[in-house]
Amino acid sequence: MRKLFLPFLLTISAWSQDTLTLPQAEALAVQNHPQIKAALLAAAAANQVTIQVRSADYPTFFGNVTAAGAIDNSRLAAGNLNNPIIYNRISTGITASQLITDFGRTSALVSSARQRAEAQQDTATATRAAILLQVDAAFYSALRAQNVLAVAKETVNNRQVIADQVTALANSKLKSGLDLSFANVNLGEAKLLLADAQNQVRATFADLSAALGLPQPREFHLVDPAEPSPLATDPAPLIQEAEARRPEILSARAQFAAAQSFARAEGDLKRPTVSALGSVGVNPLYDDTHLANRFAAAGVNVNIPVFNGHLFSARQTEAEIRAQAAEQSLKDQQNRVARDVQVAWLNADNARERIALTVELLQQANLALDLAQGRYDLGLSSIVELSQAQLQQTSAQISAATAKYEYGLQRAVLDFQTGVTK
Numbered sequence: 001m002r003k004l005f006l007p008f009l010l011t012i013s014a015w016s017q018d019t020l021t022l023p024q025a026e027a028l029a030v031q032n033h034p035q036i037k038a039a040l041l042a043a044a045a046a047n048q049v050t051i052q053v054r055s056a057d058y059p060t061f062f063g064n065v066t067a068a069g070a071i072d073n074s075r076l077a078a079g080n081l082n083n084p085i086i087y088n089r090i091s092t093g094i095t096a097s098q099l100i101t102d103f104g105r106t107s108a109l110v111s112s113a114r115q116r117a118e119a120q121q122d123t124a125t126a127t128r129a130a131i132l133l134q135v136d137a138a139f140y141s142a143l144r145a146q147n148v149l150a151v152a153k154e155t156v157n158n159r160q161v162i163a164d165q166v167t168a169l170a171n172s173k174l175k176s177g178l179d180l181s182f183a184n185v186n187l188g189e190a191k192l193l194l195a196d197a198q199n200q201v202r203a204t205f206a207d208l209s210a211a212l213g214l215p216q217p218r219e220f221h222l223v224d225p226a227e228p229s230p231l232a233t234d235p236a237p238l239i240q241e242a243e244a245r246r247p248e249i250l251s252a253r254a255q256f257a258a259a260q261s262f263a264r265a266e267g268d269l270k271r272p273t274v275s276a277l278g279s280v281g282v283n284p285l286y287d288d289t290h291l292a293n294r295f296a297a298a299g300v301n302v303n304i305p306v307f308n309g310h311l312f313s314a315r316q317t318e319a320e321i322r323a324q325a326a327e328q329s330l331k332d333q334q335n336r337v338a339r340d341v342q343v344a345w346l347n348a349d350n351a352r353e354r355i356a357l358t359v360e361l362l363q364q365a366n367l368a369l370d371l372a373q374g375r376y377d378l379g380l381s382s383i384v385e386l387s388q389a390q391l392q393q394t395s396a397q398i399s400a401a402t403a404k405y406e407y408g409l410q411r412a413v414l415d416f417q418t419g420v421t422k
Contacts, residue, residue: 026132065092109265135212149198
């Protein structure tokens with residue numbers, strides 16, 4: 001069958017014709033596709049958010065350089081309840097602050113950020129799986145298009161032979177002009193089929209190139225994939241596997257857990273916050289009647305929320321409602337995955353059955369064409385009967401040539417819906 005593809009592939013000099021297997025195509029897509037790279041970068045960025053939130057647990061150090069000048073006996077008299085005096089000075093020092101406890105709010109925020117990062121990583125895994133499914137679909141579509149092209153070429157050759165025979169017989173007055181017209185119509189339809197098949201091959205390779213993340217269309221010599229493993233007789237175990245492995249469900253679970261953690265953190269806003277602050281430094285230039293050449297101080301502050309217009313309670317209620325919405329989204333995702341696995345299994349089972357049915361159909365179509373050809377040669381039937389038999393054979397050839405690849409594609413879809421990792 002591959003020999004039939006080679007002359008067509010050699011006519012397209014502008015496109016590369018490297019040999020490509022399905023695992024190679026998947027690896028190439030993982031390496032090149034921008035959507036996969038973008039998803040991985042988004043997951044890496046989400047990990048940095050966890051570090052940002054966790055930084056509240058660590059001490060903070062910052063340096064200060066302050067210079068001040070004031071008129072004698074100057075105090076800040078407006079804008080404050082107290083009137084702090086200002087001394088002429090140039091000072092430098094280091095200040096450190098440390099959160100002692102906020103009674104669990106920061107730890108809850110860290111958990112929420114970490115779970116959102118996990119959800120983003122699961123989203124990246126889902127993006128990767130979706131791209132690989134696109135690669136599989138494009139790969140099988142290209143194989144199917146090549147097989148249809150081979151059938152089209154064979155059809156043109158066979159109908160050209162018949163048209164030549166009818167032409168010769170018509171010229172000898174042994175066949176009517178009607179027979180010649182039907183023969184030429186059949187030949188024209190075969191040529192249209194060939195033109196469509198050639199265009200479909202180019203289109204499928206353009207799709208494959210895009211799925212591989214290539215900037216320009218390329219044509220490859222595709223290698224038939226290995227036969228899929230036997231199909232499960234019952235989809236129920238596959239649904240259970242999908243609920244445990246599908247990255248969309250894992251992402252929804254992580255989002256739900258993150259929403260719950262954030263709701264706990266918002267509830268902790270009502271609790272006090274205890275922090276420590278210390279500062280140490282020197283005064284290179286100072287008023288020695290009021291200041292020393294160095295300074296140091298430390299203190300502890302307790303912030304106790306009293307009333308802020310129900311802000312904290314509203315934030316907690318909002319977070320709890322969003323957590324409930326995330327739970328419902330998780331349930332919806334589980335329901336849709338169960339449905340998708342069921343449908344994918346049914347389609348794969350149907351495609352498997354079609355392989356044997358199309359082989360049997362082709363055998364019957366070949367037999368019918370042989371009988372119609374014999375009857376026509378003996379003058380026992382019209383060319384209409386022969387044309388109908390030729391059409392049925394062509395349709396059966398296309399169905400038989402594509403059934404195997406349709407089954408491979410449906411198995412790839414089932415693996416995707418089940419969450420099989422590649």
